[in-house]
Amino acid sequence: MISKNQLKLIRALGQKKQRKAQGLFLVQGEKNVLELSNSQLTVKSVFATSDFLSENSQSLKGFECVEATLDELTKASTLVSNNAAIAIVEIPTVDVPKAEGLMIALDGVSDPGNLGTIIRVADWYGIKHIVASMDCADPYNPKTISATMGSFGRVFVNQLDLPSYLEQADLPVYGAFLEGESVHKKAFLADGILLMGSESHGVREEAAKFVTDKVTIPAFGGAESLNVAMATGIILDNLRRQHS
Amino acid sequence: MISKNQLKLIRALGQKKQRKAQGLFLVQGEKNVLELSNSQLTVKSVFATSDFLSENSQSLKGFECVEATLDELTKASTLVSNNAAIAIVEIPTVDVPKAEGLMIALDGVSDPGNLGTIIRVADWYGIKHIVASMDCADPYNPKTISATMGSFGRVFVNQLDLPSYLEQADLPVYGAFLEGESVHKKAFLADGILLMGSESHGVREEAAKFVTDKVTIPAFGGAESLNVAMATGIILDNLRRQHS
Structure with a gap:
C-alpha cells in the first residue's frame, strides 16, 4: 500500500x-x-x-x-x-562532459516529449552526452523520462550555458539550418557536436555563431519542417552511416 | 460566439x-x-x-x-x-490508391500521434499515399490531425484490408524487421511500399508474408527499438537518398 x-x-x-x-x-x-x-x-x-x-x-x-x-x-x-x-x-550528479566523440547540443528544445524522444534516438546511435541550454525541457520531467523508453539510464543530459560550451569545444559544430548543406552530400567527421534548435525558433544567434557547418535534410514534398526529434534522428543516421 | x-x-x-x-x-x-x-x-x-x-x-x-x-x-x-x-x-472520399510510386503501408499502428507524425514525415519525403490496416489509428482523430502540422491536406490515408492490398500490389514491399538488411547497405528501387508494424507487435504474419525485402536501421548503442514514426522517417531518408 x-x-x-x-x-x-x-x-x-x-x-x-x-x-x-x-x-x-x-x-x-x-x-x-x-x-x-x-x-x-x-x-x-x-x-x-x-x-x-x-x-x-x-x-x-x-x-x-x-x-x-x-x-x-x-x-x-x-x-x-x-x-x-x-x-x-x-537525480545523479553529472559532470559537464568533455567535448569529445559524437554529441548532441540542444538550443531551446522545450517540449519534454521531444527531449525524451531525442534521448532515445541518441541512445540508438550510441551517443552518451547531450548538452542542453538552460531553457530546454527538464531531463527529469516525467514526460521526458517516459518518452526515453529506458534510454534515460544510458544517455546523460547536462543543462548549461550552451554558447560558452560550444565556444570552448574543439570539435566541428554541425548546426541544423534550412539553408544548410544536404546531409546526403555532406562529408561528416566521426566526432562532432550536432546542434539542434527548437521547432519554432531554430538555433538562436548566441549559439549559431559557433556553428562550423550548416546542414539540412533535403525535402522532397510539401511539409515545411520536421519535428525536432525526427530531424535529430535522421541527421544522426546520416552522420553514423559514414563512420560505421 | x-x-x-x-x-x-x-x-x-x-x-x-x-x-x-x-x-x-x-x-x-x-x-x-x-x-x-x-x-x-x-x-x-x-x-x-x-x-x-x-x-x-x-x-x-x-x-x-x-x-x-x-x-x-x-x-x-x-x-x-x-x-x-x-x-x-x-471527410473526403478517398479512392483506394493504385500501387505505384513510393508508398507507406502501416500494420496496426494504433497511436494517433504516431500516425500524424508519419503523415508529416511522409509529406516531407513527397509521399502521397498511406495504406493502413483497419486497426490503425483513425486518420481523422484530432490528435492525428494535430500531429500532421498541416500535412493532412497533402497525404491521403486509406484504411483497408492490408494483406489483400499488399498481395495484389506489383511493387517491392520493404518491411521493417530487426533482422533485416541494413538500410545503409540495401539497394532500393525508386518505387515500392515501405511496410511498418506497430512498436509492440511489429509487422504481423498476415502482412509479413508479402514482404519481398526485409530491412533494418543499424543500431550503434543501447536502445532496443525506435519509435515507429522515427523509424519510418529514417528509412524514408535512406530510400530517397538513392533516387534524388
Whole structure:
C-alpha cells in the first residue's frame, strides 16, 4: 500500500521545483522501471502491482519495493497511462562532459516529449552526452523520462550555458539550418557536436555563431519542417552511416 | 460566439463514431486551420478569435467564419493546447490508391500521434499515399490531425484490408524487421511500399508474408527499438537518398 506521505511525495515530484528541492525524480511504466536495474542510478523505492513485483523479482533485487494496487498507482502517477510501476530515483550528479566523440547540443528544445524522444534516438546511435541550454525541457520531467523508453539510464543530459560550451569545444559544430548543406552530400567527421534548435525558433544567434557547418535534410514534398526529434534522428543516421 | 449546437457538434466530433456518422472531422490549431486554404478539402465552418480572423482574412476567404473568444475555443476544443482556431471539415472520399510510386503501408499502428507524425514525415519525403490496416489509428482523430502540422491536406490515408492490398500490389514491399538488411547497405528501387508494424507487435504474419525485402536501421548503442514514426522517417531518408 502506498502511504499518504509516499503519495504526497510522488505527486510532488511531478513538479520541477520539488524535484530540485528533493534531489529525486520519478520513473514510471514497466519498461522504464525495469531499465533501472541496468543503470547506475540510485533507486529509493519502487511501487508496483504484486504481479509486476513477482514477475520481475530478479531485476528488482536490492530495491525497496512496495506493493500497491493498479488503482493506487494510477492515482499516484503523474502520467495518464502505463502505471503498473512507479520508482523514486535520486537525480545523479553529472559532470559537464568533455567535448569529445559524437554529441548532441540542444538550443531551446522545450517540449519534454521531444527531449525524451531525442534521448532515445541518441541512445540508438550510441551517443552518451547531450548538452542542453538552460531553457530546454527538464531531463527529469516525467514526460521526458517516459518518452526515453529506458534510454534515460544510458544517455546523460547536462543543462548549461550552451554558447560558452560550444565556444570552448574543439570539435566541428554541425548546426541544423534550412539553408544548410544536404546531409546526403555532406562529408561528416566521426566526432562532432550536432546542434539542434527548437521547432519554432531554430538555433538562436548566441549559439549559431559557433556553428562550423550548416546542414539540412533535403525535402522532397510539401511539409515545411520536421519535428525536432525526427530531424535529430535522421541527421544522426546520416552522420553514423559514414563512420560505421 | 459559438452556439450551443455548434459546441455540441464540435465536442461530438472528438469521437470516431460521431465523425463517421456525420462525415465530418475537426482541424484545430492555427497552422492546421490555415493549411485548409491550400487543400482540396471542403470546410464547413471555422471558429476563431477575432485576431486570427483579421490577420488571416485572405487565407480564410470563402470559409464560413465564426468569431469566438479564446475561452470559448478552449472549452470547445478536444485538445489541451493550441486553440486559437477550430475548423469543421468534411471527410473526403478517398479512392483506394493504385500501387505505384513510393508508398507507406502501416500494420496496426494504433497511436494517433504516431500516425500524424508519419503523415508529416511522409509529406516531407513527397509521399502521397498511406495504406493502413483497419486497426490503425483513425486518420481523422484530432490528435492525428494535430500531429500532421498541416500535412493532412497533402497525404491521403486509406484504411483497408492490408494483406489483400499488399498481395495484389506489383511493387517491392520493404518491411521493417530487426533482422533485416541494413538500410545503409540495401539497394532500393525508386518505387515500392515501405511496410511498418506497430512498436509492440511489429509487422504481423498476415502482412509479413508479402514482404519481398526485409530491412533494418543499424543500431550503434543501447536502445532496443525506435519509435515507429522515427523509424519510418529514417528509412524514408535512406530510400530517397538513392533516387534524388
